[in-house]
Structures are given as structure tokens and as C-alpha cells.
Amino acid sequence: MALEGVLDIRSVEQARDALGLWLKQRKARALDVHKLSGLDTPGALFLCELRDKNVELTGVKPEHGVLLDLMGGLERKPLSKPKAISRWRDVVIRIGKGVDDMGHDTLDVITFIGRVVSTLAYVVMHPSRLRPASISRQIAETGINALPIVGLMAIMIAVVIGYQGVAQLRPYGGEDFTINLVAVSVLREMGVLITAIMVAGRSGAAFTAEIGVMKAREEIDALEVMGLDPMELLVMPRLIGLVITLPLLTLFADVMGLFGGAMISHSLLHVAPLQYLDRVREAVETRDLFVGLIKAPIFAFFISVVACMHGLRVRGSAESVGRETTRAVVKAIFLVIILDALFSVLFEKLGL
Amino acid sequence: MNAHHRPSSEPILSATGIVNRFGKQVVHDNISLDVQAGEVLGIAGGSGTGKSVLLRTLTGLHRPNSGKVVLNGKPVESIGPAEKASMIGVLFQQGALFSSLSVAQNVMLPMREHTQLPVAEQEKIAAVKLELTGLSADSALKFPSQLSGGMIKRAALARALALDPRILFLDEPTSDLDPLTASGIDALIRQLNQGLGVTVVIVTHDLTTLFNVCDRVAMLVDKKIIVDTVDKLMHSKHPWIHDLLHSPRAEGAMHARKSSHGIG
Numbered sequence: 001m002a003l004e005g006v007l008d009i010r011s012v013e014q015a016r017d018a019l020g021l022w023l024k025q026r027k028a029r030a031l032d033v034h035k036l037s038g039l040d041t042p043g044a045l046f047l048c049e050l051r052d053k054n055v056e057l058t059g060v061k062p063e064h065g066v067l068l069d070l071m072g073g074l075e076r077k078p079l080s081k082p083k084a085i086s087r088w089r090d091v092v093i094r095i096g097k098g099v100d101d102m103g104h105d106t107l108d109v110i111t112f113i114g115r116v117v118s119t120l121a122y123v124v125m126h127p128s129r130l131r132p133a134s135i136s137r138q139i140a141e142t143g144i145n146a147l148p149i150v151g152l153m154a155i156m157i158a159v160v161i162g163y164q165g166v167a168q169l170r171p172y173g174g175e176d177f178t179i180n181l182v183a184v185s186v187l188r189e190m191g192v193l194i195t196a197i198m199v200a201g202r203s204g205a206a207f208t209a210e211i212g213v214m215k216a217r218e219e220i221d222a223l224e225v226m227g228l229d230p231m232e233l234l235v236m237p238r239l240i241g242l243v244i245t246l247p248l249l250t251l252f253a254d255v256m257g258l259f260g261g262a263m264i265s266h267s268l269l270h271v272a273p274l275q276y277l278d279r280v281r282e283a284v285e286t287r288d289l290f291v292g293l294i295k296a297p298i299f300a301f302f303i304s305v306v307a308c309m310h311g312l313r314v315r316g317s318a319e320s321v322g323r324e325t326t327r328a329v330v331k332a333i334f335l336v337i338i339l340d341a342l343f344s345v346l347f348e349k350l351g352l
Numbered sequence: 353m354n355a356h357h358r359p360s361s362e363p364i365l366s367a368t369g370i371v372n373r374f375g376k377q378v379v380h381d382n383i384s385l386d387v388q389a390g391e392v393l394g395i396a397g398g399s400g401t402g403k404s405v406l407l408r409t410l411t412g413l414h415r416p417n418s419g420k421v422v423l424n425g426k427p428v429e430s431i432g433p434a435e436k437a438s439m440i441g442v443l444f445q446q447g448a449l450f451s452s453l454s455v456a457q458n459v460m461l462p463m464r465e466h467t468q469l470p471v472a473e474q475e476k477i478a479a480v481k482l483e484l485t486g487l488s489a490d491s492a493l494k495f496p497s498q499l500s501g502g503m504i505k506r507a508a509l510a511r512a513l514a515l516d517p518r519i520l521f522l523d524e525p526t527s528d529l530d531p532l533t534a535s536g537i538d539a540l541i542r543q544l545n546q547g548l549g550v551t552v553v554i555v556t557h558d559l560t561t562l563f564n565v566c567d568r569v570a571m572l573v574d575k576k577i578i579v580d581t582v583d584k585l586m587h588s589k590h591p592w593i594h595d596l597l598h599s600p601r602a603e604g605a606m607h608a609r610k611s612s613h614g615i616g
Contacts, residue, residue: 080490
């Protein structure tokens with residue numbers, strides 16, 4: 001029996017199939033390979049396996065001999081297999097790990113809040129430690145640059161609520177109350193909620209990524225070696241900046257939301273803008289505005305705490321930055337919505 | 353020095369008239385370079401002389417402003433993905449192992465995409481490639497983040513070898529490694545070159561690699577290229593090449609070569 005042509009990664013399976021029967025037939029066998037014009041490692045591996053099964057290779061060319069000797073000299077141990085875990089055990093392990101992680105996470109957030117508050121108190125007592133330049137840059141980045149998107153979202157949300165309101169209230173002849181619905185829900189809930197979610201996605205992700213990249217490149221360690229506190233230098237300006245920015249953005253979103261309400265009233269209810277303003281003034285009270293605005297700095301605090309914490313948690317590699325950023329955004333949005341629900345209950349109990 | 357060195361035959365890779373510009377800055381000014389089948393060619397040069405750009409040009413990752421690269425008789429940009437994968441393997445400077453795949457999965461990925469081999473065969477071949485590059489069977493299950501610098505280079509080398517390429521491009525294979533590990537990689541390159549007959553192009557500024565592994569060295573100086581054996585380059589009149597090959601570090605590398613090969 002003889003092989004000819006090129007025995008490589010493409011033809012090796014063909015050769016194996018062709019030789020299958022022949023290998024089963026007889027005991028003493030010789031394979032002539034002097035007509036092989038090409039041989040690569042999978043091919044050589046195949047020939048070595050044949051040699052292990054007592055097939056004699058004849059007419060081996062010198063350049064193929066080098067490769068065969070190299071392959072023959074290897075141990076050729078099979079790859080280690082991962083330990084198989086039964087599916088139900090895997091589920092239990094995952095649940096356990098998840099709960100354990102959640103516990104650690106909660107503890108981490110609480111610890112970090114403690115550190116933030118202590119640094120904040122220190123910075124407030126020593127105002128020279130405040131970094132106005134950093135803070136104003138954060139305000140510009142998280143606030144001014146976010147104005148277009150926040151404004152647009154507020155208008156859109158008002159339009160959505162307006163359409164739903166008209167559709168639902170018309171059968172009862174109460175479509176005029178759509179104005180009340182839009183004004184109250186924008187001021188109390190939607191304005192601040194949409195803004196906070198937008199900011200959590202936009203600025204929260206930016207905080208985690210910025211701090212995370214610094215952490216991955218050992219810049220945080222460099223700060224510490226130089227006796228500078230990353231909490232004071234990196235976390236405080238972002239936190240203070242966002243706490244200032246978010247209420248202002250919320251106010252802007254409220255205004256834009258009411259503007260969106262005016263648009264929808266004009267087109268669906270044929271209410272003129274001045275008339276609309278009168279209706280809004282009747283429908284809402286000052287406290288509706290403040291109920292919305294009061295939540296903003298608290299959301300801002302938690303968004304920046306979560307984002308900075310995850311940034312400082314980055315370990316080593318670039319993929320870790322991506323993972324922590326995702327976690328930070330998910331956790332920040334989750335916290336915003338949980339807090340908003342708690343506020344709703346609280347204000348209800350307080351009769352606000 | 354090398355049984356596979358056949359300078360008389362057609363070059364396996366040939367670049368002619370390469371010009372690379374970034375804005376107004378000219379990096380390569382009409383460079384030509386031939387790589388012979390079976391040789392180990394070193395590409396050296398100071399920082400910022402465009403070693404990596406040249407490597408990217410030769411592998412077709414970067415299109416030069418002018419000039420052409422011919423790989424095994426075909427212009428590099430006209431070679432299809434599957435054919436290219438079986439022609440060239442690249443070891444990137446940081447390894448570029450896919451972080452979401454284990455070492456074995458990294459090595460098997462090109463085989464999975466470009467061949468019809470059954471998985472059991474792929475695993476067998478991957479195991480052999482890992483053993484060839486000096487990795488143990490247990491490290492196959494590890495993920496790139498669990499590997500040391502030397503192991504990353506070895507695993508990336510195993511992946512570059514997955515489809516038995518004709519040419520292996522190595523970008524700084526010994527950088528960031530301790531001297532012992534670096535010597536191990538040097539020895540491995542020679543062994544692969546001689547055992548598998550693979551042509552190797554190494555971008556490096558590791559003098560030990562240049563002296564001990566490379567058949568010829570291409571020096572990137574003044575936007576041009578000077579190619580010769582190290583021994584002839586030792587007598588070069590060019591000040592940078594002279595200074596480089598007669599620096600204290602070069603003396604040490606030279607010494608290591610004399611003691612390991614008995615030539616001088």
C-alpha cells in the first residue's frame with residue numbers, strides 16, 4: 001500500500017477513511033510514503049499513529065523524517081477534560097454563588113457609602129480640598145453635554161403619555177384631563193426618572209470606565225504611592241458634580257416635558273399654548289415640582305457611588321473594565337427604580 | 353546554519369517598493385524585502401522606525417501607500433481568508449489570545465472554522481501543538497487571564513501554528529519575558545523552524561534573538577532597509593547598526609552565541 005500526493009490537514013481524513021479497511025485486513029503491514037509530496041503536522045501525526053499500530057513506513061523522505069521524528073518524540077497526551085458536573089448540581093452551585101455574590105455586593109456598597117460619606121465630611125470641613133476645576137469639568141460633561149438627549153427624551157415621554165391619556169380618557173369625555181395627567185406625571189415622576197436613567201447609563205458608564213481604565217493601568221496605585229487619595233481626587237468631584245447636575249437636568253426635563261405636553265395638547269385637543277399654561281397652573285401645585293426635584297440629588301448620589309465603586313473594583317485586564325461597566329449601569333438603574341418606588345410609598349404616607 | 357535555507361529558490365514572500373506614510377511623516381521610503389522559504393529573518397530597528405507597520409504590511413493587515421507584497425506568488429490582498437489562514441500565522445506582541453476561550457479552544461478555533469476535521473481529531477492536533485510549544489496538557493483548560501507572560505506567548509504560538517502555516521510572523525516574541533523564558537522561546541523558534549520547516553519572520557529588538565536565531569537580519573534605518581547576515585552587518589559602516597551591534601548588550605549576545613554554537 002502506498003500514499004501519494006499531499007498528506008495535510010485537508011486530506012488526512014480522506015487518507016484515514018481510505019486506509020481504514022486495509023488496516024483491519026492483515027497483521028504485518030508496510031506503507032510506502034516515498035511519493036508523498038507534502039506533509040504537515042496533522043499528516044505526520046496520522047503516520048505516527050500508524051507507526052504506533054505496527055505499520056512500517058517505507059521510503060520516508062529526509063525532510064519528512066525530521067517532522068516524523070519530531071512528532072514521534074512527543075508524548076502526545078490527550079487534552080485534559082474539564083470536570084463534568086451534573087446539571088442539577090451546577091444549578092445549585094450557581095444559585096449559591098449568586099446569593100453569596102449578592103451578599104458581598106450589598107456589603108461592598110454599604111462599606112463604600114461609608115467611605116464616601118466620611119471623605120465627603122472631611123472635604124466639606126476642609127473646603128480647600130474641594131477641587132472646583134474638576135467639579136466644573138464633571139458638571140460640563142454630565143450636565144451640559146447631556147442637555148440635548150435629556151430634553152428630547154422628556155418631550156417624547158410627554159408625547160407618549162399624552163397619546164395614551166387621550167385614547168383612554170376620550171370614552172369618558174374626559175380627554176381634557178390629559179393635560180393634568182401629563183403635567184402631574186412629568187413633574188412628579190417621569191421627568192426625574194427618565195433623566196436619572198439616562199444619566200445612569202451615560203455618566204455612570206463613563207465614571208466606571210474612566211476610573212476602571214485608570215485602575216487597570218495602575219494609575220490608582222500611582223496616586224496612592226504619591227500619598228493622594230483616589231476617593232478625594234476621583235470620586236468626590238464626580239459625586240459632587242453629579243449631585244449638582246442631576247436636579248438641574250431634571251428641572252430642564254420638566255420644562256421640556258411640559259413643552260411636549262403643550263405640543264400634544266395643541267395637536268390632539270386644540271388647546272392653545274396660553275390656555276395650556278393656565279390649565280397646567282390649575283392642575284399642579286408647587287409641591288408636585290419639589291416632590292420630583294427632591295429625588296434627583298439622592299438618585300445622583302447612588303448613581304455616582306455605584307459607578308465609582310465598580311470602577312475601583314476593576315482588576316487588571318481590559319475585559320474587566322467592560323464587565324464592571326455593565327454591572328455598574330444595571331445596578332444604578334435598578335437602584336434608581338427601587339428608590340423611586342420607595343419614595344412613592346413615603347410621599348403617599350406623608351400625604352404629599 | 354539551517355538545513356531548510358534555500359536562497360537560490362523563488363522567495364516565498366516578496367515586498368517591493370513599499371512606501372508607508374502617516375500624514376506627512378514617511379515611515380518607509382521605497383523598501384524592498386525578499387523572504388526565502390525556510391529561513392529565519394529578523395527585522396530590527398530603533399523605536400518608531402516602523403517595524404510593526406512593516407509586519408502589518410507584510411501580513412496584509414495594513415495596505416501600504418504604494419508598493420506590493422507578494423505571498424507565495426500571489427498579491428497578499430487577493431488571497432482569500434481560508435487560504436491566508438493556512439499560509440501565514442501571526443504571534444502578536446501581547447499574544448492576542450481570545451479571552452473568552454480556553455487555551456485549547458483558542459488553538460482549535462482556526463481548525464474549527466477552516467477544516468472539516470472531527471472534534472476528536474482537532475483536540476488531538478491541538479494537544480500536539482501545545483506540547484510542541486512546551487505547554488502541559490493541564491494548561492489547555494486554562495483561560496488567558498490565568499497564564500503567565502511566557503505561557504501566553506507559547507499558547508499564542510500554538511494557535512499561530514494551528515493550520516501549519518508556511519510563514520510564521522512573530523512580533524516581539526521575547527519582549528516582557530525574563531531572560532530564561534526568553535531563551536526558551538528562542539530555542540523553540542529554532543526547533544519549529546528546523547522541525548516543521550516553517551519560514552519565520554521575527555520583529556524584535558532582542559539582540560540575543562538576532563544573534564542566535566536569525567539567519568538574516570533586516571535593519572530598518574533612515575526609512576530604508578539593509579538586509580544581511582549578522583556577521584556581515586557587524587562590519588556595516590552605518591553608525592546606528594555599528595553602535596547597535598557593538599553595544600555592551602551585543603557583546604553579551606555574541607558571547608552567548610559563541611558558547612552555544614561554537615562559531616564566531
